[in-house]
Amino acid sequence: MAAITRVLGPVTEATLVGTTRITPPDCDEVRRIRLRVDDPGFHFSAGQLIGVIVPGSKLTGRRFHTRRYSIASGASPGDGRVAEFDLLVRRCFAVVDGGGRRPGLVSHYLCDAAVGEPIAISGPFPSPFRVPDRDDANLIMIGTGTGVAAFRGLIQDIYARKTGWKGQVRLYYGAHTGMDLLYRNEETDDLANYYDRQSFKAFRALMSKPPESDRDLLEPAIRSNAQEIWELMQDGRTHVFLAGLHRIADAFEDLMHEAAMSASVWNETRAWMQQDGRWSEMVYS
Ligand SMILES: Cc1cc2nc3c(=O)[nH]c(=O)nc-3n(C[C@H](O)[C@H](O)[C@H](O)COP(=O)(O)OP(=O)(O)OC[C@H]3O[C@@H](n4cnc5c(N)ncnc54)[C@H](O)[C@@H]3O)c2cc1C
Numbered sequence: 001m002a003a004i005t006r007v008l009g010p011v012t013e014a015t016l017v018g019t020t021r022i023t024p025p026d027c028d029e030v031r032r033i034r035l036r037v038d039d040p041g042f043h044f045s046a047g048q049l050i051g052v053i054v055p056g057s058k059l060t061g062r063r064f065h066t067r068r069y070s071i072a073s074g075a076s077p078g079d080g081r082v083a084e085f086d087l088l089v090r091r092c093f094a095v096v097d098g099g100g101r102r103p104g105l106v107s108h109y110l111c112d113a114a115v116g117e118p119i120a121i122s123g124p125f126p127s128p129f130r131v132p133d134r135d136d137a138n139l140i141m142i143g144t145g146t147g148v149a150a151f152r153g154l155i156q157d158i159y160a161r162k163t164g165w166k167g168q169v170r171l172y173y174g175a176h177t178g179m180d181l182l183y184r185n186e187e188t189d190d191l192a193n194y195y196d197r198q199s200f201k202a203f204r205a206l207m208s209k210p211p212e213s214d215r216d217l218l219e220p221a222i223r224s225n226a227q228e229i230w231e232l233m234q235d236g237r238t239h240v241f242l243a244g245l246h247r248i249a250d251a252f253e254d255l256m257h258e259a260a261m262s263a264s265v266w267n268e269t270r271a272w273m274q275q276d277g278r279w280s281e282m283v284y285s
Pocket of ligand 1: 049067068069070071088089090091092093094095103104105106107108145146147149150282284
């Protein structure tokens with residue numbers, strides 16, 4: 001740990017206290033990994049990120065490897081209690097020259113780790129996603145793949161508030177990674193906790209054929225609700241959150257462009273939301 005700290009700055013030791021595969025065997029593996037930090041001074045907010053640091057090897061020629069992951073839980077208790085939080089980690093593979101693939105370094109380390117193992121983490125780090133202060137804000141969350149992890153934390157947070165969330169909450173998601181099954185598998189269907197909330201609606205993109213792109217993934221869920229999304233966007237209390245892989249922001253823009261029926265009206269609306277700090281993106285490749 002001391003060697004890592006010298007190179008990377010402050011590092012916290014977490015303990016892995018739970019690891020569950022949340023996708024069926026015939027889908028890509030996504031695991032819910034629960035970490036505990038035995039330091040009551042460790043705090044995080046919904047939407048933040050942490051760094052995971054794993055040892056390097058002679059093979060990679062690196063001492064450490066670090067990757068960022070969204071905290072997929074609501075805010076830490078902040079009352080002196082020990083903090084626990086979830087990560088939703090997809091077991092990734094990298095394509096290598098010649099067409100083969102090699103295991104992703106950090107995701108495999110995390111997915112293979114056993115309960116009780118120490119995990120070095122850094123952060124928490126800010127992300128563009130934070131729960132708005134006013135509880136009558138409308139939230140439109142659009143995500144693909146592991147981007148959905150960040151939304152889990154935001155949703156848990158707003159419905160944990162004692163005052164009750166008054167704004168409308170809409171989640172549009174799709175994934176060919178199997179991440180969407182997080183919300184389909186009854187045992188782990190934590191969205192079910194919110195179905196009785198009048199303000200909450202979740203829309204999963206259902207596909208009749210394998211998707212070829214992120215656009216394919218999102219289009220069915222968004223297109224059929226485009227008018228409602230567009231109308232919510234006319235409300236100055238509405239925030240948009242975009243998360244996930246590749247060209248999700250472009251795909252969403254194209255669909256909303258159609259809903260607005262005018263390039264200039266769409267551009268003005270988006271610019272208005274951006275200026276007000278009501279438009280947040282976390283897009284990674
Ligand atoms: C801001 C941010 C938040 C992130 N949040 C999450 C999260 O909550 N959950 C999560 O599982 N990952 C998340 N990631 C991705 C994560 O940081 C790693 O990049 C991923 O786990 C692969 O690392 P690796 O060391 O296993 O793979 P490497 O050894 O680095 O190999 C990388 C390979 O994995 C592919 N890859 C990288 N990320 C993904 C991904 N998310 N989905 C599919 N393929 C990918 C790359 O295209 C490449 O082929 C996030 C990334 C960023 C930048």
